[in-house]
Amino acid sequence: MNRVALFLRHFRDMYRYYTRWLPSVRQDTDVFEKGYRIVPDMLSVEECSRIRHDFDRALHIELPDDTKTGTYIVARREAGDQYDKHVFHLMNYQSIAPWIVERLAAPIQELFKAEVGHDFRVNSYSIQVDWPDTQTKRGYHNDSFLVNYKAFIYLNDVLDVDADGPYTVIPRSHKDIGRKVFNLMVNFFRSWVPLDNMDFLYPDTKKHAILGKAGTGILSCQALAHKGWHNHTTNKRYVLILYLVPATTPQKEWKLGKEFKLQHTITADDAARKAA
Ligand SMILES: O=C(O)CCC(=O)C(=O)O
Numbered sequence: 001m002n003r004v005a006l007f008l009r010h011f012r013d014m015y016r017y018y019t020r021w022l023p024s025v026r027q028d029t030d031v032f033e034k035g036y037r038i039v040p041d042m043l044s045v046e047e048c049s050r051i052r053h054d055f056d057r058a059l060h061i062e063l064p065d066d067t068k069t070g071t072y073i074v075a076r077r078e079a080g081d082q083y084d085k086h087v088f089h090l091m092n093y094q095s096i097a098p099w100i101v102e103r104l105a106a107p108i109q110e111l112f113k114a115e116v117g118h119d120f121r122v123n124s125y126s127i128q129v130d131w132p133d134t135q136t137k138r139g140y141h142n143d144s145f146l147v148n149y150k151a152f153i154y155l156n157d158v159l160d161v162d163a164d165g166p167y168t169v170i171p172r173s174h175k176d177i178g179r180k181v182f183n184l185m186v187n188f189f190r191s192w193v194p195l196d197n198m199d200f201l202y203p204d205t206k207k208h209a210i211l212g213k214a215g216t217g218i219l220s221c222q223a224l225a226h227k228g229w230h231n232h233t234t235n236k237r238y239v240l241i242l243y244l245v246p247a248t249t250p251q252k253e254w255k256l257g258k259e260f261k262l263q264h265t266i267t268a269d270d271a272a273r274k275a276a
């Protein structure tokens with residue numbers, strides 16, 4: 001889609017989000033009030049370690065066969081933009097680890113029902129890993145202007161802002177209108193940035209960087225201005241991401257980022273070095 005059409009579509013989506021979606025959701029919850037809710041101990045330390053191990057094996061030893069499983073690894077550095085050169089995603093993890101659906105689908109769907117007041121389905125599970133990166137992390141953004149929720153579960157301890165590079169949000173920004181319209185309009189004239197960047201009017205002084213032990217869950221409205229902390233200096237961070245869609249959305253193949261699919265395994269050194 002060309003940039004003008006995309007710009008117009010974002011405006012339409014934003015209009016629908018504010019006029020139809022937000023008035024329809026439960027209003028007395030954290031996800032409405034702040035845009036996110038923390039849920040401790042969603043996974044055990046052993047479960048986190050098992051998922052980290054599956055990721056490491058897939059990235060370094062044997063890539064999943066996506067023709068059989070639909071599971072593949074996206075290397076953000078293949079996207080050809082200036083962002084996230086140290087970030088890797090193992091997509092559709094549930095196809096090689098069906099236990100994760102048994103373990104998390106029902107509780108997460110219940111939590112979102114209670115927070116938002118609508119029925120959701122977990123559409124896909126992915127593992128994101130960030131190597132330390134102080135140069136290329138994408139700044140504040142929205143993940144589109146549609147109804148968009150994710151659950152994140154930290155798979156290792158994320159206890160220090162600079163050392164661990166946490167998921168970082170501007171609380172309550174999912175209800176802003178003016179700042180978002182301003183960013184969208186400015187981005188239209190900055191052809192080198194994605195239209196959903198939120199680079200302006202959201203200073204880090206207003207941030208909440210979400211820290212937590214391995215197993216900590218974050219229920220997040222992706223209309224928040226959010227980012228992975230950009231000054232991530234020391235420890236690799238593993239996160240399980242659950243993509244939620246309204247329960248009425250038809251199930252279809254989940255191919256997000258497949259055009260940037262890794263074709264061969266890489267070493268940890270390579271993942272860290274190329275990202276610099
Ligand atoms: O924690 C991060 O790295 C940010 C992730 C993000 O922006 C997303 O999943 O939409």
Ligand SMILES: [Fe+2]
Nearest residue numbers: 141142143226
């Ligand atoms: Fe995002």
